[in-house]
Amino acid sequence: MNVRSLGYVVIESTEPQKWLDYGTQVLGLMVAPGMPDDAVYLKMDERPFRFAVVQGASDRLQICGWELQDEADFQTARVQLEAAGVDYIAGTEAECQARRVRELLRLQDPAGNTLELYHGADLDYLKFVSPVGIPSFETGFNGDMGFGHTVLPAPNLDETHAFYRDVLGFGDSDSMHFKFSDDPADPGLGLKFMHVNNPRHHSLALYQGESPVGCIHLMVEVKSVDEVGYCLDRVLARDIPVTSTLGRHTNDRMLSFYMLTPAGFPMEFGCEGLQIDWANFKPTKSALPSIWGHKFAAP
Ligand SMILES: [Fe+2]
Structure with missing residues (x-):
């Protein structure tokens, strides 16, 4: 597929x-x-x-x-x-x-x-005019990279991961595993990052946990650090909860912060996400989500 x-x-x-x-x-x-x-x-x-x-x-x-x-x-x-x-x-x-x-x-x-x-999606080519002056979002040529990425709950991680890989043909980008305590018996939780047929490092991630709102987060990407900063100013001016501070992710190098949306799941707003040539890529296993920053607010 x-x-x-x-x-x-x-x-x-x-x-x-x-x-x-x-x-x-x-x-x-x-x-x-x-x-x-x-x-x-x-x-x-x-x-x-x-x-x-x-x-x-x-x-x-x-x-x-x-x-x-x-x-x-x-x-x-x-x-x-x-x-x-x-x-x-x-x-x-x-x-x-x-x-x-x-x-x-x-x-x-x-x-x-x-x-x-x-x-067979339409391209309407109607000019994008951002109400807050964002010149453009990073979505590739004619939007071929999609709008961003989604992170979905998958308590049955292995089964769900196999479905996206074996039935839908998604490729592996990276995997992570988190432990939330020092207890050696803590099994921790896994996170699988997957790409589809465009250069975005991941269009999907699967998180080994539940979500009452059907989503761990969505991500949209702009083309400059300043647009990320301007958005952070808008978020702070409106007292929207920042669910993670500014930081740079390890696996896709995305510079981003996270805020709460009206649906109750966070939105990641970032820039500088890696674009990969999949022909020469080997899936990675990352020990940390971020190089710096991304201090997540307590739930
Ligand atoms: Fe993300």
């Missing part, structure tokens, strides 16, 4: 208006022009939207949308899911229209996270 990028997310919100304010005034995304008003659609590049925030009974990450290369790959994906015995449902015409894609399949990974595999 040839997954190219993390194209969009659907977020369920009890108050989508909060996401409208947060998305435009803090993240610096724009309201997506020409999209229906049944949800808050936020745009960051040539793609019609990257975040769809739908009204619902809870606040949580609902769906991650993964882009396939083309129709042939979409048919291959369907065959491979069936061969692996994975249940899926095909998106209706109305659903595909709402996502601005040709076709989609919806399924769950072994940890219960919902995802969509799609092809």
